[in-house]
Amino acid sequence: MGGQPLFILDEDAQRTQGKDAQSSNISAGKAVSESVRTTLGPRGMDKMLVSDDGDVVITNDGATILSEMDIEHPAAQMIVEVAETQEDEVGDGTTTASVLAGELLAKAEDLLDDDVHPTTIVEGYARAAELAQDSIDESVLDVDLDDDTLVEVAESSMTGKGTGDVDAERLADVVVEAVRHANTDAGVVRDNIEVHTQTGAATSATELVEGVIVDDTPAHDNMPRSVEDASVAVLDAELDVRESNVDAEYNVTNVDQLNAALDAEEQELRGYAEAVVESGADVVFVTEDIADRVASHLAKEGVLAFESVDSSTAKDIVETTGATRVGSVDDLTEDALGSVESLRVEKHGDDEVTFIQGGEDAKSVTVFARGSTDHVVDEIERALTDALDVVVAALDEGGVVPGAGATEIAIADHIRSEAASIEGRKQLAVEAFADAVDVLPRTLAENTGLDAIDALVDLRSEHEREGIAGVISEGQTGVIADPVEYGILDPAAVKREAIDSATEAATMIVRIDDVISSE
Numbered sequence: 001m002g003g004q005p006l007f008i009l010d011e012d013a014q015r016t017q018g019k020d021a022q023s024s025n026i027s028a029g030k031a032v033s034e035s036v037r038t039t040l041g042p043r044g045m046d047k048m049l050v051s052d053d054g055d056v057v058i059t060n061d062g063a064t065i066l067s068e069m070d071i072e073h074p075a076a077q078m079i080v081e082v083a084e085t086q087e088d089e090v091g092d093g094t095t096t097a098s099v100l101a102g103e104l105l106a107k108a109e110d111l112l113d114d115d116v117h118p119t120t121i122v123e124g125y126a127r128a129a130e131l132a133q134d135s136i137d138e139s140v141l142d143v144d145l146d147d148d149t150l151v152e153v154a155e156s157s158m159t160g161k162g163t164g165d166v167d168a169e170r171l172a173d174v175v176v177e178a179v180r181h182a183n184t185d186a187g188v189v190r191d192n193i194e195v196h197t198q199t200g201a202a203t204s205a206t207e208l209v210e211g212v213i214v215d216d217t218p219a220h221d222n223m224p225r226s227v228e229d230a231s232v233a234v235l236d237a238e239l240d241v242r243e244s245n246v247d248a249e250y251n252v253t254n255v256d257q258l259n260a261a262l263d264a265e266e267q268e269l270r271g272y273a274e275a276v277v278e279s280g281a282d283v284v285f286v287t288e289d290i291a292d293r294v295a296s297h298l299a300k301e302g303v304l305a306f307e308s309v310d311s312s313t314a315k316d317i318v319e320t321t322g323a324t325r326v327g328s329v330d331d332l333t334e335d336a337l338g339s340v341e342s343l344r345v346e347k348h349g350d351d352e353v354t355f356i357q358g359g360e361d362a363k364s365v366t367v368f369a370r371g372s373t374d375h376v377v378d379e380i381e382r383a384l385t386d387a388l389d390v391v392v393a394a395l396d397e398g399g400v401v402p403g404a405g406a407t408e409i410a411i412a413d414h415i416r417s418e419a420a421s422i423e424g425r426k427q428l429a430v431e432a433f434a435d436a437v438d439v440l441p442r443t444l445a446e447n448t449g450l451d452a453i454d455a456l457v458d459l460r461s462e463h464e465r466e467g468i469a470g471v472i473s474e475g476q477t478g479v480i481a482d483p484v485e486y487g488i489l490d491p492a493a494v495k496r497e498a499i500d501s502a503t504e505a506a507t508m509i510v511r512i513d514d515v516i517s518s519e
Contacts, residue, residue, distance in 0.1 A: 025075035025509050026105045032071060032079040033102020036062045040095045041444040042160035042473045058375050060160070061382045062095030063087040075509050082505045086497055090397075091389020092157050093494040096440060097502045103439040104506035107432035112510075116425050122507040124429020127422065128415050129503040131430070132437070135414035136495050139401040141484065145394060150176045152487035153394050154387040156403050160473075167203045171380075174208050174367055175387045179395070181210065181365045188392045192319065194366045195384050197377045200349045201370040206380070209366045211340070211357035212316040216285075216306040218345060220295040223304045226344035230282035230304075231337040232321040234314050237328050238288035239272040239307075272329055273297035276305075279332035283343055285309045285317055304343070306354070320358040390491050397493035404470025404483035405441030407495055409463045412437040433503075444471040448478030455480065 038045045039060035049057045049068040057068050063083040071080055082101050083094040108121050143149055154172035182192040196213040218225070272294050276284050283304045290298075290307040298305045309317075318325060323338025342357045358364075367384055371377030394400050401407045415434040419427050438456060445455030448471055455471060458480045462469035470483035483489070 023109070025512055026109045028073040028076040029079050029105045029506075029509055030102045030109075032066065032069075032076040033098050033105070035069070036065050036083075036095050037099050037102075037443055038447065039065070040099060040440070041447045041471075043447045043449070043478070044095075044160055045447075056375070057378070059379055059382060060095075061379075061386070062098050064382060066094075066098065075512070078505045078509060082501045085501045086494075089501075090393045090491065090494045090497045092386040092393075093490075093498045096494075097498040099439060099443060100436060100498060101502035101505045103436040104433065104502060105509060107436045108429075108506060108510045111428060111432055114428075116428055118510050118513070120425050121429045121432075121510055124422075124426040125433050125503055125507050127426065128430045128433030129499055131415045131418050132411045132433075132499045133496060135411040136401060136407065136492055136499070138414075139407050139410050140399045140492050141401060141489070143400065145399070147176055147180070149400065149489065150179070150391050150394065153400055153489045153491060154391050156488045156490060157387045157390045158383045168383075170204055171206055171384060172387065174206055175384060175391055177208050178365050178367055179388060179391045181208075182363075183395070187396045189363070190388070190392050192364045193388055194316065194364065195369055195381050195388070196353075196366050197369045197371065197381045198348050198351070198353060199371055199374055199377050201372070203369075203371055203376070203380055205370040206384075207368050209355055209357060209368050211320045211355065211366065212313070212364050213366045213368055214306075214309070214313050214317075214354045214356065215351070216309055216313065216354055217352045219286075219290045219305045219307045220292075220299040222299040223295075224302060226342070227282050227304055227340075228342050230340050230343055231280050232317070232323050232340055232343075233276065233279060233281035233284040233332055233337055234318055234321075234323045234325045235276075235284055235286045235327075235329065235332070236288070236314075236325055237286065239286060239294045239329070240269075240289050240291040269293045270297055273301065273303075275329035275332060276303060277301045279329075279337065280334055281332065281337055283340070285314060287311060287314055316364050317356060319364045320356055322358075390494060393491040393493040394489075397491065398496070399492050400489040401492045401495060402468050402470060402483045403488040403490040404472055404486070405444045405459065406463070406468050406470035406483050407490065408437050408440040409459050409469060411495075411499075413460070413463060441471055445478060448473045449476065450478045 039047065039062065044060050046058055046060045047065050049065065057064065059065060066080045066083045071077055079098055079101050083098050086094045086097040104125065111121050151172045154175040155168050158168040158171060178193050179188055182189050194212065269291055276298060281303065285306045287309050290305055295305060314325060317323065321338030321340050324336040326332060326336050340356055340358050345352055345354050369377060369380050369384055371380050412434040415430060419430045422430050441459055442452045442456050446452045459469050462480050466482065468482050468484060469480055470488065472479050472481045472483060472486050
């Protein structure tokens with residue numbers, strides 16, 4: 001090339017290679033992980049996140065914290081994706097997965113400093129993850145997943161998430177009742193459970209509604225505010241004067257022509273109302289607009305109507321009432337109608353909320369979550385959503401394991417016992433994985449006020465002696481005890497997903513030795 005340099009990158013591109021690239025990526029991942037570490041466990045702290053426009057979010061939910069943070073570093077984004085994956089797959093354990101990923105990176109950094117090759121670390125971590133999954137399988141408790149057990153699972157998920165210990169127990173009962181209602185021979189239909197929030201009352205006022213709750217209000221003030229044993233229609237049509245698709249002008253030369261046009265319009269609108277009444281519907285939900293005169297006619301006939309109902313709400317109403325969505329009032333027949341046990345419009349503060357209860361045969365149920373302020377009710381919603389997801393995971397995906405860090409202690413012990421049989425430097429990575437897993441019970445101990453080192457020693461000793469040992473939050477501090485006796489249970493699926501997603505993210509970051517960025 002005549003001794004001339006060959007440029008293959010844009011002159012504005014920036015490139016970081018080798019250990020500098022690895023160090024930068026690992027540091028970014030560790031920083032993100034560390035930002036949520038103090039939120040882990042029932043004694044975890046909350047974070048306040050303030051956006052540029054002044055919106056405030058107060059939470060200790062790992063996925064919410066990471067999604068609200070304005071993270072730009074690509075390696076740090078991978079840790080965010082760990083939390084998102086955990087949330088999408090099992091609904092809880094987002095902080096656990098994020099903290100574990102960060103600690104795996106920290107241990108990998110030490111190994112890299114000791115000249116262990118990244119590929120060796122990746123292979124060791126993969127083997128350790130397999131051993132961790134085996135340990136989780138061995139830790140699954142031989143218990144019936146009855147209501148009492150599921151309540152303990154739900155309560156374990158919600159404790160420390162802004163619900164309070166007393167409220168967590170009350171909310172756990174509501175969660176299990178909702179899941180049982182949506183349980184079928186093919187498993188729990190999670191989409192049939194909704195959470196609807198409303199401020200203005202204490203959290204203890206949260207209740208389960210066998211049906212759906214919508215924010216839609218009656219189309220006319222004179223319509224009834226409640227009905228019992230009513231027939232319901234769901235209509236995908238506009239109950240208003242039809243407009244021509246042709247751009248045309250009409251010349252009206254006398255009063256008779258004007259009156260005839262107005263009469264025709266009135267007849268059309270009245271026809272819509274009469275068609276609804278003649279169908280036998282007591283309540284009609286319309287996904288498009290209802291003209292004021294149609295609404296007035298329906299009100300005179302005692303029909304309760306709702307307009308501009310969004311498609312997802314209409315779907316929920318169909319699930320609850322058994323109605324058939326039709327595209328025209330001409331298709332409104334008795335067979336297309338559904339039924340409700342009761343429908344009522346209630347006023348809560350300045351808002352009106354409509355309760356549609358279909359009774360025991362309703363496929364959809366709604367947890368009506370209450371809270372004193374917007375921030376409280378938002379956190380209650382997140383806690384309830386997580387609890388619903390973990391109860392479903394426990395039922396559908398492999399049972400429950402001891403919580404409070406006991407399963408992690410068992411995982412670390414199992415990995416260390418198997419590490420001696422692994423040859424070469426890969427053994428170092430396997431042992432480092434076990435040390436990384438220890439960060440979870442150690443963090444729980446720190447957040448409950450215990451000395452982290454002493455607690456970890458006691459946990460290992462108690463596990464060796466009794467087989468199960470966890471960090472239990474009791475009073476103003478914590479104790480080392482059997483979490484099963486305290487009713488602290490986690491779905492095995494949450495542990496499995498946390499191990500897999502954290503390992504995959506950490507190994508992907510460790511393998512990167514060249515970062516090229518363009519302006």
